């Protein structure tokens with residue numbers, strides 16, 4: 030095992046999902062779960078800081094352990110109930126409504142970063158209460174190479190002040206177009222990215238669902254499409270898989286240049302494309318290194334062209 034360390038802080042959850050193609054009452058989910066599963070495709074040392082209740086299935090923990098994910102930083106609360114989220118997707122699958130958010134054990138969670146991860150190379154603050162993200166960051170000993178932040182409308186609406194504090198300590202933010210507009214009150218994503226830069230993050234990633242993603246840094250903009258897929262079954266966890274793949278790739282290479290971030294975005298996007306093809310974490314768990322490599326190749330062919338100006 031390599032010593033390149035990625036620490037992921039985020040929810041471990043059970044989700045209730047409704048899409049035009051089916052329904053699930055309670056399946057494994059959570060931002061840290063999707064993120065770590067995606068990151069486990071890389072040759073890195075990946076650990077999670079999170080909290081679960083005693084209703085969390087041992088078999089689900091085993092799935093994560095079997096991928097080499099370190100769970101020392103996961104607190105199990107006796108007589109507690111795991112975070113639960115229920116969402117419903119609309120017909121275009123690009124928009125969804127949150128029906129229920131039960132914070133449960135998250136409400137009183139005090140994160141503890143295991144000694145082994147206090148010098149993580151990269152920290153991914155996956156979707157979670159910003160005050161928990163902040164408490165975790167405070168325990169990171171030396172300055173990590175990169176702090177990456179993902180958040181959600183729930184926290185933008187409910188805890189904006191703490192969220193702004195976390196943004197001030199963040200190098201890269203990864204959010205979707207709707208959240209970027211909500212955060213900045215700007216319709217233009219270029220203007221929104223500029224405003225977000227001023228809030229802290231030097232790199233701003235704006236995800237646009239099936240329309241791909243943009244990376245803004247200083248005067249540079251990079252854009253990738255999403256892979257056109259025949260079957261999109263359940264978009265849950267696409268953003269987290271993207272962030273996990275992005276962070277996992279950069280942790281493995283150890284190089285955090287803008288050029289490497291472009292490639293990291295391709296990996297993130299490829300992993301997200303697997304997630305959405307089946308319900309919950311099913312496909313992300315099953316994907317092999319060869320299948321991932323093939324998908325990266327497809328991506329390359331999709332976006333490469335030569336042009337001679339006339």
Ligand code: AMP
Nearest residue numbers: 042058059114156183265266267268269
């Ligand atoms: P995504 O589709 O990438 O935005 O992430 C979906 C995952 O985020 C689900 O598995 C949920 O368990 C989790 N989630 C939903 N709401 C929240 C929230 N307010 N904070 C943290 N995680 C959440």
